[in-house]
Amino acid sequence: MTVSERFKALLENLKLTSDQAEDGQTKHKGVAACLNSHYYNSSSETTNRLLVGSWGKQTRIRPPRDVDVLFSLPKSVYDRYQWRLGNKQSQLLQEVKDVLGETYSLTAVRGDGPVVVVPFTSYAVEVVPAFLLDNGQYWICNTKNGGVYENFDPNAESKNISDSDTATSGNTRHLVRMMKCWQGYCNVPLSTFRLELLAIEFLGSWEFKGHSTVYYDWMVRDFFKFLVGRVDGWVFAPGTYKSASLGSVWKSKAESAHDRAVKACQYEADSMPFSAGEEWQKIFGMDIPTG
Numbered sequence: 001m002t003v004s005e006r007f008k009a010l011l012e013n014l015k016l017t018s019d020q021a022e023d024g025q026t027k028h029k030g031v032a033a034c035l036n037s038h039y040y041n042s043s044s045e046t047t048n049r050l051l052v053g054s055w056g057k058q059t060r061i062r063p064p065r066d067v068d069v070l071f072s073l074p075k076s077v078y079d080r081y082q083w084r085l086g087n088k089q090s091q092l093l094q095e096v097k098d099v100l101g102e103t104y105s106l107t108a109v110r111g112d113g114p115v116v117v118v119p120f121t122s123y124a125v126e127v128v129p130a131f132l133l134d135n136g137q138y139w140i141c142n143t144k145n146g147g148v149y150e151n152f153d154p155n156a157e158s159k160n161i162s163d164s165d166t167a168t169s170g171n172t173r174h175l176v177r178m179m180k181c182w183q184g185y186c187n188v189p190l191s192t193f194r195l196e197l198l199a200i201e202f203l204g205s206w207e208f209k210g211h212s213t214v215y216y217d218w219m220v221r222d223f224f225k226f227l228v229g230r231v232d233g234w235v236f237a238p239g240t241y242k243s244a245s246l247g248s249v250w251k252s253k254a255e256s257a258h259d260r261a262v263k264a265c266q267y268e269a270d271s272m273p274f275s276a277g278e279e280w281q282k283i284f285g286m287d288i289p290t291g
Contacts (some may be wrong), residue, residue: 001273001277001289001290002214002273002291003138003215003216003217003268004212004213004214004216006217006273006276006277006280006288007178007210007213007217007288008213008291009288009289010178010181010284010287010288011135011174011177011178011270011290013062013287013288014061014062014177014178014181014287015061015062016060016061016062016064017062020062020064020122020159020192022066023122023123024055024060024064024067025124026054027067027118027120027122027123027125027230028049028055028067028069028125029045029046030045030103030187031069031100031118031125031127032044032045032046032047032048032049033045033059033072034099034100034103034104035048035049035071035096035099035100035127036048036049037067038099039074039077039099040074048071048072048073049069049070049071049072050069050070050154050264051067051068051069051070052068052069052070052128052154052157052158053066053067053068053126053192054068054180055067055068056068056154056158057157057158057161057162057173057196058243059161059173059176059177059192059196061177061179061180063183063184064122064123065124066117066123066124066125066126066168067124067125067126068115068126068160069125069126069127070126070127070128070130070138070140070152071096071127071128071129071130072130072131072132072138073129073130073131073219075131077092077131078131078139085145086147087146087147088147089141089142089143089148089149090111090143090147092129092141093111093115093116093141093143094111096111096116096127096129097109097110097111097116100116100118100127104118107119107120108211111143112126112144112190113143114128114141114143114150115127115128115138116129128152130152133151136153136155137151137152137153137156137239137240138151138152138153138154139151139152140152149280150242151239151240152240153237153238153239153240155166155239156238156239156240157237157239159238160197160200160238161173161176161196161200162260164199164200164203164204167203167209168203168209168210169210169211169212171203171209171210171211171219172199172200172203174213174216174289175199175202175203175219175220175223176195176196176199178220178284179195179199179223180192180195180285181284181285182257182283183195185283185284185287186253186256186257186283187253187286188250188253188254189249189250189253190246190247190250190253193237193244194235194244195236195247197235197236198223198226198227198230198235198246199223200224201235202222202226202227203274206219206222209224213291217261217265217268217276218265219277220261220283221258221261221262221264221265224254224257224258224261225258226256227254227258228251228254230246231246231247231248231251231254232245232246232247233246234246234247256285257278260279260282260283261279261280261283263279264276264277264279264280264283267279273290273291274290274291277290277291278290279290
């Protein structure tokens, strides 16, 4: 098995099945229809909602995780809450939770941070209630410290990964999907959003960024080396430039992955594909074949 064949197989194994994709579509459209019915007197499954996260950025993998949906509320809702005392953001999330709970009464809908979670058996749909701003960004709820609205720019985030993917001949989304696989298989305490921004940063200056899957063993190896070098660093959200700390609790996981990738690359170079596959499986699990 060649390097290209191995990593193409991995990426194929990470794709959602047609049933999983259809199920996710059904779930998030139903949630959007419920909110549109209440807030806009509409039965639309698509208006006033924007897919964000992995579904919006086309980086979803299996097994299915969740579907992130931003729902744009009417300005009249914002005006209504401005007259309230206390934590307005918490109260707003509670209202959206109650609206969804009326339709999904058998599902334990809950508020969780800036989102309202509808935990279906197969998927969780995470709804981000938001208000559209004149500059194209959104205000979303932060319930901490008495409550505040924070800027969020999903369009800038999507453009950021799309531009990188175009510049790297599709390698950016592939790298993000593979790193999400590693994150899940090795229980890496580093968020997907941070991994995504780091992958874009890494590929921006990687020597072989536009090359084919033949170079994917090197791409994975070199990314882990880059990742270790970013311990305790920062990343910044596109559009809003809000900073996010990377911390260091994941450092040992990245170092182990890098060591294994170095061994795997050497085995690939020495024409020992099964030994290479065994090392890759320590990083990605059974989704990547040994031979």
